[in-house]
Amino acid sequence: MSTKGSACVVGAWEHPTRLAPEKSVAQLHAECAMGALADAGLSLSDVDAYFCAGDVPGSGPLWMADYLNLRLRYMDGTEAGGCSYLAHVGHAAAAIAAGRCDVALITLAGKPRSRGQATGTKPRALGPERPETPWDLPYDATIAAVYGMYAMRHMHEFGTTAEQMAWVKVAASQHAQHNPNAMLRKAVTVDEVLASPVIADPLHRLDCCVITDGGGALVLARPEIARSLKRPLVRVIGAGETINTNGGGDVDMVRSGARYSGPAAFAQAGVTPADIQYASIYDNFTIMVIMQLEDLGFCEKGKGGAFVADGNLISGVGRLPFNTDGGGLCNNHPENRGGITKAIEAVRQLRGEAHPAVQVKDCGLALAAGPGLVVGSAHAHATVIFERE
Numbered sequence: 001m002s003t004k005g006s007a008c009v010v011g012a013w014e015h016p017t018r019l020a021p022e023k024s025v026a027q028l029h030a031e032c033a034m035g036a037l038a039d040a041g042l043s044l045s046d047v048d049a050y051f052c053a054g055d056v057p058g059s060g061p062l063w064m065a066d067y068l069n070l071r072l073r074y075m076d077g078t079e080a081g082g083c084s085y086l087a088h089v090g091h092a093a094a095a096i097a098a099g100r101c102d103v104a105l106i107t108l109a110g111k112p113r114s115r116g117q118a119t120g121t122k123p124r125a126l127g128p129e130r131p132e133t134p135w136d137l138p139y140d141a142t143i144a145a146v147y148g149m150y151a152m153r154h155m156h157e158f159g160t161t162a163e164q165m166a167w168v169k170v171a172a173s174q175h176a177q178h179n180p181n182a183m184l185r186k187a188v189t190v191d192e193v194l195a196s197p198v199i200a201d202p203l204h205r206l207d208c209c210v211i212t213d214g215g216g217a218l219v220l221a222r223p224e225i226a227r228s229l230k231r232p233l234v235r236v237i238g239a240g241e242t243i244n245t246n247g248g249g250d251v252d253m254v255r256s257g258a259r260y261s262g263p264a265a266f267a268q269a270g271v272t273p274a275d276i277q278y279a280s281i282y283d284n285f286t287i288m289v290i291m292q293l294e295d296l297g298f299c300e301k302g303k304g305g306a307f308v309a310d311g312n313l314i315s316g317v318g319r320l321p322f323n324t325d326g327g328g329l330c331n332n333h334p335e336n337r338g339g340i341t342k343a344i345e346a347v348r349q350l351r352g353e354a355h356p357a358v359q360v361k362d363c364g365l366a367l368a369a370g371p372g373l374v375v376g377s378a379h380a381h382a383t384v385i386f387e388r389e
Helices: 025-040 061-068 084-097 133-139 143-158 162-176 190-195 223-228 258-269 286-296 304-311 339-351
Strands: 008-014 049-051 074-076 103-110 198-200 214-221 234-244 278-281 365-374 377-388
Touching: 008 025, 008 223, 008 339, 025 061, 025 103, 025 214, 049 061, 049 084, 061 074, 074 084, 084 103, 084 214, 084 234, 084 339, 084 365, 084 377, 103 339, 143 198, 143 286, 143 304, 162 190, 162 286, 162 304, 214 223, 214 339, 234 258, 234 339, 258 286, 258 365, 258 377, 278 286, 278 339, 286 304, 286 365, 339 365, 339 377
Parallel strands: 049 074, 049 103, 278 365
Antiparallel strands: 008 214, 008 234, 103 214, 234 377, 365 377
């Protein structure tokens, strides 16, 4: 059964806070839920399906459903790291198409900034039962070091340069200056990125995402309900996801799971990368944007560095406007899970509700894509394609 166009995004809301030590994670989830429902013109009593991931305290969807006093017919607590919420969009669309629910709520919230979390520079906390623990633990692997190795390998194989990676940050910062809620609103230059301290060679501090509190939420509904709400109709027309394992140690260090989730989403949507007018690409590190753009088919493998250079990702200037809210590099990256904010900005673009300085003219097709967990270790990836009707 095809789920193409079977569900519409009717509500999208990003929490304005970037630091909330006085709020609980559950409270942030609830505020995000209420914000998205208000955006849709719906209430908690209209929700009959709920989706969340590992950022929810307690027993996942059961706990938050009780906290929000929801009466549900369907729930999903799929945990795939930062891309969980993009995967949930596809799951919600499928559930709606199957008649298992009418209105689906997806929420994300977290407080890593209040906890004092570092920018991927603290050794990973590996569970005692994880299979890689005996091998990784003695080396105190950090997230930044892992992605630094991926950047170094990409540079070695394809000639990608630090200057090219810096252009990803420059584009994000050009957009973030127009976002009043963005954590970093100062536009930066390539030279400023390269002058920032090295975190994990060749990655500089400005190649790394921000750490914020906050969250966001999405509401999906059957098309009949969506049309009754008198909001711009944004349909889910393609979705793909994957678990891209480390192959028993045979890791391809220059490719992400986007090479699987992207083609699946494009095939379902019946469109190609050349048709996409706006792209939200998960940007925990600049190198991941380059890798995903290649794997999604926006450019040839190894050509991502050249593709992003010279402002090609800047709205109104380049060929492919990306992350017009500032993305995880400048705007918001709550709980190290930026997937939902990628979908939210894609919806804003399709509705014509992005900031006028970065709004893509007549935006009709948008993509949101991103990884979950860590490339090379239980790496997940999800891609969603949206269309304005």
